Amino acid sequence: MSARRAPEGAPGPRLSRGASGLRHLRWAREVLATLEAHVAHNPALGDADREALRGEARALAASVQALSGAVKPYRDFLERTRVHYRGRVRVAEHLLRESGADEAARARLDEARSALAGMEAAQRRPLKASLSEEIDRLREAMARMDARIAERLSAAFVEGLYPPLTDGASRVADDGDPDDDATASPSRGG
Template sequence: MSARPAPGAAPERILSREASGLRHLRWAREVQATLEAHVDHNPALADADREALRGEARALAAAVQALSGAVKPYRDFLERTRVRYRGRVRVAEHLVRASGAEGAARAHLEAALSELAAMEATQRRPLKEALSAEIDRLRERMAHMDARVAERLSAAFIESLYPPLTAGASRVADDGDPDDDATASPR
């Protein structure tokens, strides 16, 4: 079982802003699942608190869905389009090394680098900006959720919503699945 941060250590439950969109998505889904589990399985909740938490879970689900809608096109772009450009640059670099940096190989490398830069500006940047905006909206939504829940329930309750994070708060700590990208021990 993963060690949990000490209660009241609020920043330790918050994923680093520099974490990827995919890692933010995983983190938010973990919080959403825990919130829903409290609603469904926590007998200590008053009916009014349970109903308020249901509303928070629905709102968080919408934010998670919006983030998912931005993560998918960005991940698809990285894994399909961008890798082709990067592959072309690697081939051009190889040709330069193999030819001793002669004319045609050098021109091929310069063209590949130019196309990579153009792709970054015209394709990647807009996708990354859209993803970044959704990450910011999610983080703001979760901060507001925490504040509303804090008006009704304890800090320990809020802390219970958040999964343990790895050192540096870069991802959810998950020792249970070696195939999971987020597999790592907590701090």
């Protein structure tokens, strides 16, 4: 089953803007791989079209690299720093339940929650803002790329660059990979 195709001349399904940076990275890498495959393996392309697509692939690769540069620090933060603060809150909640809600346990919980909130403001928000800016830059670059390629080749060609999506257009569909978090059926919309 594949994602519903858009009407002729309209863009195909696009990843939801609310999808994570990591999912945007996967999506863009799928499009980049398709562009590169056209350059390497599409015998119907003329030399000028092949060279134009090669240039589009180079530009998209730079956008993918920039997004990757914002995704990694944010993911590292979530998986290495934030989890410790969240764990501290869970321990404080446990101690509060076990103590019968004594004042010392309540103070530990307040302190743990305050530390979590402070860390969120000092570390997470700037990383998330940087990631959000890179996602927007990538999406804008891809929209401009789509317009150039559609003008040169066709809207159908552009549509074929994009992988099917699933889960409300928030993930690339990959039924062949059981380790992928998007192993459900493709979405019906874009």
